[in-house]
Amino acid sequence: PGAQLPFDPEKKTLVVLGSGWGATSLLTTLDTTDYNVVVISPKNFFLFTPLLPSVAVGTLNPRSIIQPTRYITRHKARAVSVIEAEASDVDPINKTVSFIDNSEIKGATSSTTIKYDYLVYAVGAEVQTFNIPGVKEHAVFMKELADAERMQREFMDCLETAAFPGQSPEEIDRLLHMVVVGGGPTGVELSGELHDFLEDDLKSWYPELAGRIKISLVEAMPSVLPMFSKQLIQYTESTFKESKIDILTKTMVKEVKEKAVVLQMPDKSIVEVPCGMVVWAAGNKNRQITQDLISKLPAEQTNRRGIDVDDHLRMKGAEGIFAIGDCTATSYAPTAQVASQQGAYLARVLQQLAKKDALAANLQTLEAEKVEEVGEEAQQRKNKLEREIKLAQSQIAKVNPRPFQYSHQGSLAYIGSDRAIADLPFMNGNVATAGVATYLFWRSAYLSTLFSLRNRTLVATDWLKVKLFGRDVSRE
Numbered sequence: 207p208g209a210q211l212p213f214d215p216e217k218k219t220l221v222v223l224g225s226g227w228g229a230t231s232l233l234t235t236l237d238t239t240d241y242n243v244v245v246i247s248p249k250n251f252f253l254f255t256p257l258l259p260s261v262a263v264g265t266l267n268p269r270s271i272i273q274p275t276r277y278i279t280r281h282k283a284r285a286v287s288v289i290e291a292e293a294s295d296v297d298p299i300n301k302t303v304s305f306i307d308n309s310e311i312k313g314a315t316s317s318t319t320i321k322y323d324y325l326v327y328a329v330g331a332e333v334q335t336f337n338i339p340g341v342k343e344h345a346v347f348m349k350e351l352a353d354a355e356r357m358q359r360e361f362m363d364c365l366e367t368a369a370f371p372g373q374s375p376e377e378i379d380r381l382l383h384m385v386v387v388g389g390g391p392t393g394v395e396l397s398g399e400l401h402d403f404l405e406d407d408l409k410s411w412y413p414e415l416a417g418r419i420k421i422s423l424v425e426a427m428p429s430v431l432p433m434f435s436k437q438l439i440q441y442t443e444s445t446f447k448e449s450k451i452d453i454l455t456k457t458m459v460k461e462v463k464e465k466a467v468v469l470q471m472p473d474k475s476i477v478e479v480p481c482g483m484v485v486w487a488a489g490n491k492n493r494q495i496t497q498d499l500i501s502k503l504p505a506e507q508t509n510r511r512g513i514d515v516d517d518h519l520r521m522k523g524a525e526g527i528f529a530i531g532d533c534t535a536t537s538y539a540p541t542a543q544v545a546s547q548q549g550a551y552l553a554r555v556l557q558q559l560a561k562k563d564a565l566a567a568n569l570q571t572l573e574a575e576k577v578e579e580v581g582e583e584a585q586q587r588k589n590k591l592e593r594e595i596k597l598a599q600s601q602i603a604k605v606n607p608r609p610f611q612y613s614h615q616g617s618l619a620y621i622g623s624d625r626a627i628a629d630l631p632f633m634n635g636n637v638a639t640a641g642v643a644t645y646l647f648w649r650s651a652y653l654s655t656l657f658s659l660r661n662r663t664l665v666a667t668d669w670l671k672v673k674l675f676g677r678d679v680s681r682e
């Protein structure tokens with residue numbers, strides 16, 4: 207209940223949790239005429255994560271890579287309720303979701319519980335800190351829009367503080383040492399973007415400091431970007447070498463301090479390295495609400511990595527719950543590509559389910575009409591009904607959604623210096639490409655993947671602005 211919910215008791219209620227890649231792709235494809243659709247997410251927008259590192263260095267305006275969820279739902283055939291709230295509990299037995307308004311301004315009502323018939327669980331994941339001391343307190347994450355904005359502020363603060371009169375050379379070197387933790391695609395792309403900022407802008411804005419900036423990328427494993435092919439890893443390593451980005455592999459961050467990072471080196475020695483900023487891009491883990499949901503179904507949900515789903519993306523052991531994207535534990539990588547394909551698949555499945563549910567309701571009405579009277583007329587009606595029931599049953603049996611199948615479109619990453627790397631599937635094989643042409647491909651691929659013309663225009667305009675005027679170095 208509630209004033210804004212377009213509720214029709216004849217229709218089933220579909221609750222969607224999240225407004226990220228999975229949920230947005232689902233909403234884009236979904237035929238909303240079939241359901242009472244309710245979307246619940248603490249963010250009332252979709253964030254285009256691949257371009258987040260570009261926001262962190264001021265290449266893109268934060269607003270250019272987000273899209274309000276209502277932009278998608280307002281064009282839908284039947285109204286959709288979009289609620290800015292955080293789901294706090296899912297009860298898979300009673301089929302309810304509880305949610306709270308956790309924004310700064312709260313009304314007299316700020317928490318409630320609603321029932322669902324179907325639930326699409328797409329809450330993503332959160333940053334994994336491995337409980338390493340100091341990470342939460344001193345490192346900057348690179349997951350949400352606010353993280354990128356915070357990083358830009360801190361980075362600029364380091365520069366301005368280094369430029370403060372009388373700063374000692376050691377202190378300048380500390381402030382200008384940027385440490386990126388995690389050699390996955392997030393850490394690599396961010397290091398590349400930081401380097402570009404340095405090359406393109408800092409040399410002219412802060413000529414006295416530019417030469418002293420140092421970027422270190424720390425990775426615990428023997429190599430960065432394990433998901434890319436060997437030659438692309440080598441290409442990235444040599445590009446970083448030219449760009450003077452230090453890659454420290456087999457090196458593990460043990461602690462983050464206010465002014466330093468503690469590293470365990472390949473020879474197991476412990477070194478404390480002074481630095482101005484630490485960016486934490488060391489991977490993700492389940493959200494608390496996901497862990498709670500998993501623990502409610504101990505017999506069926508045994509995977510600690512995330513929600514266990516069957517090949518139709520149904521949460522095992524929970525009737526009516528589908529789970530997609532980073533919150534699931536599947537054989538697929540936790541990527542936007544996977545989440546968006548799952549969302550689109552699920553939209554089609556839900557359409558089929560609505561059809562099946564309508565046929566089942568019809569069957570129920572027919573069965574309820576079965577007559578017990580005697581006589582020729584009654585017998586004829588009974589025969590007709592039985593034929594209709596058989597037809598309805600066979601129609602129901604025919605509605606059988608196919609299992610989800612992922613189609614990999616390739617892996618793409620920007621590594622700075624106008625260069626990108628790409629592993630693209632080609633004729634049952636793989637083509638690895640790298641360089642400036644790949645970078646142009648990266649740009650056009652991302653531009654065309656942005657969901658709306660509005661965002662495409664904003665991003666293209668930002669790129670043009672940077673080309674013409676450079677990045678904005680003012681600190682908010």
Ligand code: FAD
Pocket residue numbers: 223224225226227228229246247248249251255256257258259291292293294328329330331348349350392493495530531532533540541542543544545618
């Ligand atoms: P998300 O997109 O994270 O969405 C989760 C949604 O749930 C959010 O809207 C969130 O606000 C909401 N939510 C959170 N808690 C709750 C709650 N309690 N109740 C309700 N809603 C909740 N992948 C690629 O394939 N290619 C790339 O180039 C790429 N680049 C990336 C760059 C960066 C910097 C990052 C961080 C990730 C990148 N990824 C990329 C990975 C990709 O972003 C994720 O795999 C993808 O976002 C997963 O989609 P999702 O829908 O599962 O989760």
Ligand code: NAD
Pocket residue numbers: 256338387388389390391392393395424425426427433457458459460487488489490539540541542617618619620
């Ligand atoms: P990730 O999990 O891929 O990489 C994190 C890295 O941090 C790992 O290599 C890990 O060994 C390292 N690490 C963890 N703890 C450490 C420590 N204490 N010290 C040093 N190193 C440590 O995380 P990600 O890069 O954020 O990527 C997350 C997902 O998003 C992946 O599936 C990725 O493919 C996807 N993604 C894709 C792109 C792209 O395609 N361009 C870009 C960003 C993210």
